[in-house]
Amino acid sequence: MTISPFTICVAVIILLGILGLPIGHSMIVATTIYLLLTGLDLGTAAEQILNGLFNSYVLIAIPLFILAADLMNVGSLTDKLLRFCLVLVGRFRGGLGHVNVVANMIFAGMSGSAIADAVGIGKIIVGMMAKDGRYPVAYAAAITAAAAVIGPIIPPSIPMVVYALVSDASIGYLFLGGVAPGILLGVGFMIANSIMARRRGFPIEDPVPLREIPKITVNAFPALLLPIILLFGIYGGVMTPTEGAAVAAFYALFAATVIYRAVTWQQVYEALLSSGKATTSIGMLIAGAFAFNYVVTIERVPDSLAQMMAHWDFSRAGFLLAVNVLLLVLGCLLEGTTILLIVVPIFIPTAKALGIDLVHFGVVVVVNIMIGLVTPPYGLLLFVLANLTKTPLANIVKEAIPFIAMALLVLAIITAIPETVLWLPRLIGYKG
Template sequence: MSVELLLCVGSLFLLAGIGVPVAYAILIASMVYVGAAGQGIGIVGKNLLDGIYQSFLLLAVPLFIVAANIMNAGTITDRLLSFCVATVGRFKGGMGHVNVMASLIFSGMSGSAVADAAGIGKIIIDMMRKDGRYPAGYAAAITAASATIGPIIPPSIPMVLYALVSNASIGYLFLGGIIPGLFMGGVLMGMNTWMSHRRGFAVEEPVPLRDLPRKTANAFPALLMPAILLYGIYGGVTTPTEAAAVAAFYALILAGLFYRALSVRALYTIFVESARSSAAVGLVIGGALILNYIVASENIPSILAGSLVAIDISPLVFLLAVNLLLLVLGCFLDATTIILVIIPLFLPTCRELGIDLVHFGVVAVVNCMIGLITPPYGILLFVINAVTGISLREIIAEVWPFLAVLVVALLAMILFPGIVLFLPRLLGYEG
């Protein structure tokens, strides 16, 4: 490791350790490297701008953010919740099931775990806490756990970022996330059922079956969003970026004209908040692109790949080791940083060992999402604490069972690649 790289890494950890935002820490550390190496400081700006402006795929990120924020507005969320209550609310632990099912549905519209937790999650937590039916910590914990499904079922902002660094097909990554997302929902519902029987949680009053067709019809236009996205991509009608634009436009038409739940003032607020969120993500992406330039300059991926291949490590052992590392890093780093900075280090080794990049990408994204609820720094725990006022101690005390079953689900995806690759192969993927 060169002196310049040591200075870069040292600066990065020092700045992050004293609370400097990750994006700024990466940018400053990159400038330290460039300065120490005697290169012009302008190379930092050049790599940042080239990386952002030359990637058409990155346009999908702000478009999906806009779509998510629009879908969070107005009566769309209320209609989806009514549909979920009517279908699964009648079972033991019904509101917990409603929580998970709402995340499954909303994941097909937002692509963002934070959008899920801060939007529809807050509403469900209030419903679960009404009349003391569920402890506040439990309601918050299952909300955080179910929000991790958001970026697994398409659309998915983290998968767009993974496609950017790996050149894997975004379409097949989206397809590969469908069954794992449903699987995660299933294990969370299973744990909720077990906990509800063990702790004697109340059963909701069932919605009459005669009301189900009406509630389904109310929610049906919103439920079409994932189908429109997938048809656009796999029917050859749109590229993934164009599909993101279609999603944003469809959400706007649905909320503004069909449901009449969106005012001009609300739309302005949505655009401002979306611009801020997109800028924050863009800064991290820009910093990661510069850091990746430094990593490539030091030839680290090739050295790492050569070393691991030389010791004859098996693909399965490599996958298990990388995922264990990502779980640990997820306790301290956000998902965007892991996907853009850490995961590219392992891609050359994946290619050398014959590991499918779609399988690796979906598993890595699932792993990063689990990191969002892993103490001490799981960002979803902080988001829910901020929007509900429920203490972190209560949330963390209740989140462990859901964290455990999600880790088991992740292990199953690693050991049985067919969970991820079944749908992509069904639709022509040859990996």
């Protein structure tokens, strides 16, 4: 039996991944082997990578949003935001859980990265919640991981930038489409936290004295201003999303060094180094995807899948359900950017053929993949919080179940009712 070069290519990616080679490198090696087996020019792999990287203006937004998040984490912006959120929702039962969720929703408007949100806010809020045994450490870690999922859904969003890259959908409208689902997730997590707080008798925080509220609000105002600048700048036509990412990075640096004066040049250097490493990791993954997607295109995999699904006579609802189930399973096993770059492009032709709006489809896909960050066994956010809190992963997973269930409910709502995603983009002028 003859094994096709494409089968060998996929097998090499899987094998190298199992052996521990980064997936980006695995895809480049596998693509090179495919080109060798098919007699094509080996330089095609490098050509596809270079063309993809240098012709994709939107990619510049990724390192800039990562840098903005790192600068906010080393500055005192997170502290100011948490104090402000304590004023807003800290007085309710389970108040620090609510503070956790609201802080992540606000922080989501600045970073676009779930990991940045989890690390930046998690270091502080988990300590606040676990102090004197007020909340179990595992519960504090679980709600922090769940709330961090909101980061890449409320704009700006690095995964949405990646989705725009593979689908040609508008980044601006994708960002707007994520607002309502992000708010729904936040409200859902707060409802789950309220139920858990009443059942388990979590404490009510002492209300912040009235005289301190103006000072706390003023101190938080420069940090709260960044999402406003981004939203009005991008949707007011002043800047593109990529330019908005540059503004976010500059403003984070300005706020941390000039307004709050809470960061040293050594910390700025460390933030630059950290963001550079993260960007390199993502960049290599994207480079590998450009090379492998060339193989997928030659093999006509998207067209074959579209024909197969047409033969199955999928409805829009059936197709979306099937995609959601598949992505939820893959999200338990693979990193989100890998799914966006390798798996999602295969579904886009079928989505177009079925008349599914690509902005709606993109937001559903991103929300789905973000849920994968808190679902075992992969659950990257779960590992991050387990490492951060030195808590057994199994304990965090158990505490995270109500929040995962709430996230799945929100996913079902936005999948079944496209207007939950599209009403705000259409309000701004989207015609899709």
